[in-house]
Amino acid sequence: MKQKKKVLRGYAHKFGDNINTDYIISGRYKFKTLNFRELARHLLEDIDPDFNKRKAAGDFIVxxxxxxxxxxxxQAPLAIKYAGIGAVLAKSFARIFYRNAINIGLPIVRTNTEKIESGDELEIDLALGEVHVIKNNLSLKAEPFPSFILDIIEAGGLIEYFKKYGGWKIR
Amino acid sequence: MGKTIAEKIFSSHAGEDARVGNIVVCDLDFAFAQDGTAPLAIKAFERMGQKGVFDPEKIAFFIDHNAPSPNRDVSSLHRLMRDFARKHRIRLYDVGEGICHQLVVEEDWVGAGDLVVGADSHTCTYGALNVFSTGVGSTDLATAIASGKLWFRVPDTIKISFKGKLSPGVYAKDLALYLTGKLGARGALYKSVELGGEVIKDLSIEARFTLSNMIMEVGAKAGIMQGDEKTKKWLAETSKRKVRFVKPDEDARYDKVLEFDVSRLVPQVARPHSVDNVVPVNEVKGTSIGEAFLGTCTNGRLEDLRIAGKILKDKKIHPKVRFMVAPASRRVYLDSMKEGILEIFIEAGAVLLPPGCGCCVGTHQGVPSRGENVISSANRNFKGRMGNPEAFIYLVSPATVAASAIRGKITDPRRYL
Structure with missing residues (x-):
């Protein structure tokens, strides 16, 4: 049976409301370079200086x-992606970040994150839109994407979408 | 069912009936990027395998955020922009010409009813001219300059009406801060906001830019106003284009309709570290400050400099305060010079920065020290915004910046009226 592997597994790192792009990657760094691995080292540095040491590849920002x-x-979603974060889960996303994350191929999941705590192990099925909190067997439903956006996600981002369809695929 | 301004502009640019929630691909009237976003857009453009831009007459680049370059890394990114602009015959505004959001409206890049994207979140500023303009990221911008189109989800609209009359010493900035405090940082997330009412009619176009500019801080996609005689006059001075305003239908459907009577509004302050942490000035007056900053796409225009200049005339900046002034554009710089305002600033002890974003983004030109309080006319006070996560930024009107700079502490500007 052939099945695309779209299940992510990792640990949650919990943050609050209104986490802005200055916090995600400070202007001090982002204007200087297009080296995203370098930017990734400063991810969330101003509000959580130890985050970089604590996180492991495949973990989730919640x-x-x-x-x-x-x-x-x-540079904000790029720094997250290059830091090896598997996905960002939030109750809601700011609109430009939402577009940017989809465009660069960073998985984002809109769901009720209240019951997730830092350190929880999560399993995320992106295709089904399901978040599973392992410790208490809790299942959370993610908000589905419109099909137009799904096409961009499935292509792997907007650049790949553009290459694949040679421009805008208007349905 | 009637349409909002957003639905009408998206319909006319998509070539189909665009209603709230629809995803549409639209033709763009103008697209631009600045030095924080253009390098990444250029890389994305190249990775897409694009050869040429859709129309160089509808694209511009701006070097404003980090100008003049403070180090060689930034210099090489600026060079990347210059090379790309030359190759594709794109107009590039270089170091010292000014902030993108000021140049876009000074230099006839946008007209009423247009649909505009910019790779800068405060692109919403031109809503004051009846333009639907919104910020996007670099990859979106790359596809925009390649194809002349972009996809949008047609947003719901919140209609906001300001009633009454602003008192002396209270400005559009205070109104914007008040609204941000009332709605909160996500009060208009994904939404278009139609701003109107008698207070807006009384405001100059420059003051209206301040309000549309800050609508980003409540998460909105746009902060759009209807056109009137003032808008018409303003557009006529910068453009030969025929002005056709887009009005909402009488029976347009709104997500929410809000009304604020602001006759008794007093000067407002957004405290650290969020723009919606807003209080009347008397709650923080007396807080000592080490740095004052007048400028930015929110409040670096001629009218703002005039207001501050009037307060600072024949006065001195407090000896413990560094006062930085960055005019929004070369034209603002020259006009304020001719009016003698720059002389007032310099005699008062201010430091004049070149036209551009100045110390707003924390990359150069006035990074505050640890534990220091800054009073600023900018639109963001996030921790670390001005380059030091251990500093504290208070956002206010240009009048409150000037008054506070004189006394070395947060001050109600009305004592200088």
Whole structure:
């Protein structure tokens, strides 16, 4: 049986509401370089200086409302992606961050994150839109994406989408 | 069922009936990027295998955030922008010409009813001219300059009406801060906001830019106003284009309709570290400050400099305060010079920065020290915003910046009226 592996597994790192793009990656760094591995080393540094040491590849950032508010810097989702974070889960995302994450191929999951705690092990099925909290066997439903956005996600981001369809695929 | 301004502009640019919730691909009237976002957009453009831009007449680049370059890494990114602009015949505004959001409206890049994207979150500023303009990231911008189109989800609209009359010493910035405090940082998430009412009619176009600019801070996609005689006059001075305003239908459907009577509004302050942490000035007055900053896409225009200049005339900045002034554009710089305002600033002890974003983004030109309080006319006070996560930023109107700079502590500007 052939099945695309889209289940992610990792540990949650919990943050609050309104985590802005300045916190995700400070302007001090983002203007200087297009080296995203370098940027990734400073991920969330101003509000959580130890985050970089604590996190492991495949872990999840779990936040409240309005994740990624503030500037339009695409360096924010890129720094998260290059830090090896598997996905960002939040109750809601700021609109530019939402687009940027989809465009660069960072998985984002909109779901009620209240019952997730730091350190919880999670299993996320992106295709089904399900989040599973291992310790208490809790299942959370993710908000589904419109099909237009799914096409971009499935292509792996907007650049790949553009290459695949040669422009905008208008349905 | 009637349409909101957003639904009308998206319909006319998508070539189909666009309603709330629809995803549409639209033609763009203008697209731009600045030095924090353009390098990444150029890389994305190249990775997409694109050869040419859709129309160089509808694209511009701006070097404003980190200008002049403070180090060689930034210099090489600026060079990448210059090389790309030259190759594709794109107009590039270089170091010292000004902030993108000021140049876009000074230099006839946008007109009423247009649909505009910029790789900068405060692109919403031109809503004051009846433009639907919104910020996007670098990859979106790359596809925009390649194809002249972008996808949008047609947003719901919140209609906000300001009633009454602002008292002396209370400005559009205070109104914007008050609204941000009332709605909160996600109060208009994903939504378009139609801003109107008698207070807006009384405001100059420059003051209206301040309000549309800050609508980003409640998470909105746009902060759009209807056109009036003032808008028409303003557009006529910068453009030869025929002005056709987009009005909402009488029976347009709104997500929410809010009304605020602001006759008794007093000067407002957004405390650290969030823009919606807003209080009347008397709750924080007396807080000592080490740095004052006047400028940015929110409040670096001629009218703002005039207001501050009037307060600072024949006065001195407090000896413990460094006062930085960055005019929003070269034209603002020259006009305020001709009016003698820059002389007032310099005699008062201010430091003049080149036209551009100045110390707003924390990359150069005035990084505060540890534990220091900053009073600023900018639009963001996030921790670390000005380059030091251990500093504290208070956001206020240009008048409150000037008054506080004189006394070395947060001060109600009305004592200087």
């Amino acid at each position: 936040a409240g409302e309005n994740f990624g508010c503030g500037s339009s810097r695409e």
